[in-house]
Amino acid sequence: MQHKKRLLILLPDGKIHKVSLPFLTMSFREAPLTGTMLAALTPSDLGFDIRLCDASVSKIPYGEKFDLVAVSIITGTAVEGYRLADHFRARGAKVVIGGVHATLLPDEASAHADSVMTGFGEIAWPQMCRDFCAGALKPRYDGGSPDIAGLPWPRRDLQKRFGYAMPNTVFATRGCRNNCDFCAVVGAKFGWHTRPVAEVAAEIAALKGSRFAFNDVSLCEDREYAFELCRALKPLKKKWGGLMTLKAASDEAMLDALAEAGCCFMLLGFESAHRNALVGIHKSFNTPDQYQRIVSNMHARGMMIQGCFIFGLDDDTTDVFDDTVKMIDELQIDIPRYALYTPFPSTACHARVEGQDRLLGHNWAWFDTQHVVIRPKNMTPEELDAGFIHAWQETYSMRSIFRRLSPKRHQFPVALVGNLAYRLYRRELRHDAHRFPLSPEDVP
Numbered sequence: 031m032q033h034k035k036r037l038l039i040l041l042p043d044g045k046i047h048k049v050s051l052p053f054l055t056m057s058f059r060e061a062p063l064t065g066t067m068l069a070a071l072t073p074s075d076l077g078f079d080i081r082l083c084d085a086s087v088s089k090i091p092y093g094e095k096f097d098l099v100a101v102s103i104i105t106g107t108a109v110e111g112y113r114l115a116d117h118f119r120a121r122g123a124k125v126v127i128g129g130v131h132a133t134l135l136p137d138e139a140s141a142h143a144d145s146v147m148t149g150f151g152e153i154a155w156p157q158m159c160r161d162f163c164a165g166a167l168k169p170r171y172d173g174g175s176p177d178i179a180g181l182p183w184p185r186r187d188l189q190k191r192f193g194y195a196m197p198n199t200v201f202a203t204r205g206c207r208n209n210c211d212f213c214a215v216v217g218a219k220f221g222w223h224t225r226p227v228a229e230v231a232a233e234i235a236a237l238k239g240s241r242f243a244f245n246d247v248s249l250c251e252d253r254e255y256a257f258e259l260c261r262a263l264k265p266l267k268k269k270w271g272g273l274m275t276l277k278a279a280s281d282e283a284m285l286d287a288l289a290e291a292g293c294c295f296m297l298l299g300f301e302s303a304h305r306n307a308l309v310g311i312h313k314s315f316n317t318p319d320q321y322q323r324i325v326s327n328m329h330a331r332g333m334m335i336q337g338c339f340i341f342g343l344d345d346d347t348t349d350v351f352d353d354t355v356k357m358i359d360e361l362q363i364d365i366p367r368y369a370l371y372t373p374f375p376s377t378a379c380h381a382r383v384e385g386q387d388r389l390l391g392h393n394w395a396w397f398d399t400q401h402v403v404i405r406p407k408n409m410t411p412e413e414l415d416a417g418f419i420h421a422w423q424e425t426y427s428m429r430s431i432f433r434r435l436s437p438k439r440h441q442f443p444v445a446l447v448g449n450l451a452y453r454l455y456r457r458e459l460r461h462d463a464h465r466f467p468l469s470p471e472d473v474p
């Protein structure tokens with residue numbers, strides 16, 4: 031009898047969200063959809079025995095044999111993904127690499143893979159599986175960005191139980207219409223796509239539990255679509271969250287519709303406290319003088335806010351760290367998060383910074399938004415790193431946490447847990463002895 035072909039779908043480790051305790055490894059973010067969607071798209075008639083491993087929350091099955099291994103990489107996990115690809119190839123598996131980074135740099139990925147998949151997987155993945163089983167795997171599959179109607183539901187049964195703070199994730203849209211100069215979504219040219227609202231609502235209605243999250247990068251980009259989605263979600267009476275732009279959040283009718291549909295948390299990319307810095311990254315639709323009004327409007331509607339800020343922008347001086355910490359305290363952002371300006375490949379930011387000879391290295395392992403990889407314009411790399419760590423320390427001091435959070439807010443317990451989790455990350459950052467990609471071995 032022919033043995034069942036073993037397929038491993040592997041997501042390399044993302045360190046920032048991981049909490050490792052002696053009795054528990056879990057990610058305090060939402061469950062990713064990449065692996066569960068690829069599993070769902072695998073043609074059932076091929077009879078694969080599918081194993082899903084998100085290395086953020088599960089042990090990598092190094093010692094096991096697989097026939098086919100799929101590794102999905104973003105830029106910050108590419109080096110680790112290549113290492114894993116090499117490992118499983120050496121053990122006899124065929125390896126296919128896909129994901130955003132493979133879409134940005136397919137030739138680089140092909141050095142570690144039997145096949146590279148770019149773009150969306152909806153059509154390319156099933157075809158790749160069939161070709162593999164027929165012994166005719168091609169070196170390249172370009173999925174392009176086809177329609178996203180009629181998709182199967184993700185194989186959530188393969189996801190690690192108790193691995194994620196938010197295990198129920200869904201997507202309604204893909205891509206973004208904006209043009210922020212650092213954004214890998216723009217670099218990958220994913221365009222903008224919406225799923226039929228009825229399909230999204232049916233999938234959400236069938237989810238176990240009363241809470242879920244959208245992992246779309248810009249859920250409310252199309253105003254009419256977002257209103258239609260909210261109308262479909264309202265009768266389901268579930269609590270949920272997602273990501274949206276400040277442009278969409280400045281629309282009070284949109285906020286009303288979201289709140290009525292059960293939205294109770296949103297991640298917003300504020301990026302900077304300074305107008306000129308925002309113009310410099312092509313995000314001039316963020317206007318700092320509107321921040322207070324937007325935050326107050328969202329809090330008034332019971333929404334918790336996770337706010338993202340970037341340091342190291344070309345306009346930033348050493349004042350930016352304390353200015354930002356102070357502004358976040360005053361705005362009372364529930365869960366702030368800091369990133370460093372990171373020139374992902376194929377973005378406008380990368381072209382500019384490389385053209386000015388300001389890249390500190392090319393090892394993608396450092397491109398995780400938590401390490402300085404460029405020479406900033408108005409300070410030294412060391413000042414940028416020290417200011418970045420200082421901001422994390424200040425914002426997650428108990429003094430700041432109690433200034434920002436109010437027990438009267440609907441989502442206070444969730445926000446408090448989120449803050450305590452980021453306090454653990456703050457401690458790790460303070461003890462991280464290896465902060466710079468400056469040694470020669472860091473340049474491949």
Ligand code: SF4
Pocket residue numbers: 205206207208209210213214215216247248275299
């Ligand atoms: S709004 Fe967000 S997803 Fe869209 S281009 Fe800007 S950073 Fe990327």
